[in-house]
Amino acid sequence: MEKVLWNGKIVNKEDVRISIDDRAFHFGDGVYEVVRVYDGELYLADGHMKRLYDSARKIGIQLDMTPDDFLASLVELREATGLIDGTIYVQVSRGEWPRNHAFPDQSVAPQIVGFTKQAKRPLEQMKSGVKATIIEDTRWLHCDIKSISLLGNVLAKQKAVEAGCFESIQHRDGVVTEGSSTNVFIVKDATVYTHPANHLILNGITRQRIIELGRKEGINIREEAFTTDQLLQADEVFVAGTTVEIMPVIQVDDKKYSDQPGPVTLKLQSLLNEDISQLASVKH
Ligand SMILES: Cc1ncc(COP(=O)(O)O)c(C=O)c1O
Incomplete structure (x- = not known):
């Protein structure tokens, strides 16, 4: 069964439940990264983490973990999926809230989803x-x-x-x-x-x-x-x-x-x- 990252946990893809009220769904309201994995190692991961946090900050999404902890969750995802050569996709949306353009309450947590994909170098x-x-x-x-x-x-x-x-x-x-x-x-x-x-x-x-x-x-x-x-x-x-x-x-x-x-x-x-x-x- 395919393993994915969902709000800090590694779970089976089938077990992920994301509401149609997620702002990614309504507005494309979120940010993402794609990290390359070569021979089981994440390439230029620090740069990707920095850009992810910069992108989140620019649109006012606050992540309550450090970039190092975030990266550790991606490494955990790679290990769980056994990915050797391919990519890790991770996205952070502003979270779930009844559809309304304005930002939701501060209490609404971002929704984090990550998955891997095998890919050969072109x-x-x-x-x-x-x-x-x-x-x-x-x-x-x-x-x-x-x-x-x-x-x-x-x-x-x-x-x-x-x-x-x-x-x-x-x-x-x-x-x-x-x-x-x-x-x-x-x-x-x-x-x-x-x-x-x-x-x-x-x-x-x-x-x-x-x-x-x-x-x-x-x-x-x-x-x-x-x-x-x-x-x-x-x-x-x-x-x-x-x-x-x-x-x-x-x-x-x-x-x-x-x-x-x-x-x-x-x-x-x-x-x-x-x-x-x-x-x-x-x-x-
Ligand atoms: C619009 C755009 N420009 C440039 C890039 C290249 O960025 P990177 O080297 O970080 O993959 C991407 C990657 O997805 C992109 O979407």
Whole structure:
């Protein structure tokens, strides 16, 4: 029977009872995280915990446990499910209350649900590269919050699927923001550019790690916005996220960059790969 996390306890999935009065159900009123598990180890877990607490704080949800205790419950979930390679999804909603836009009483406890999913690394696509399409970013202006209200992102991803693409690259007035569930990077003359971490993007944990690892290696990485024209004139493009890691983009709409991932993308992929293998070697 599948084990899941429900308000601090590991229970059978069938035993979870969530009311239709949960605010996640009415309003998408909550926040979430997705943590990658490699070889039984949670990758960049502290960063995910920090962002979860930041997101909760930004929407006024108070968690009555420390980030360390929260993380311990995710580790417990991983152990209970025996997950070796995949993801842990966890969401925190504002809790159960008769439908009303205003926040419920302070006494209402957040509802926490977590589950695991087996997933392989998308190694083939990471090697061959993928296609993307440019669309307008029509989401709200608090994209730094990892909100479970993902309608804008869902519609953006569907546009990619309908265009036969892996991802949509969104822009506001011609300035590239991010993908439907990834951050976007371009390389021009050996310099890497990605949108600054502000309210217009989710500050990806993978994004942060790429910047850290790349700079340590002497790669020039600028957190600077770029336009769709610059995107189309770039030498290399890639998108990044917890499950897709560093995914090379070899075509955006009709613009073909190359038949295979470029050298800077490959270098960053190898740095991230090394970082992931170090995590596994800590365990052995
Ligand atoms: C909108 C958006 N941007 C960026 C990312 C990448 O973030 P991370 O690297 O933390 O997975 C995600 C991940 O789900 C996302 O939904």
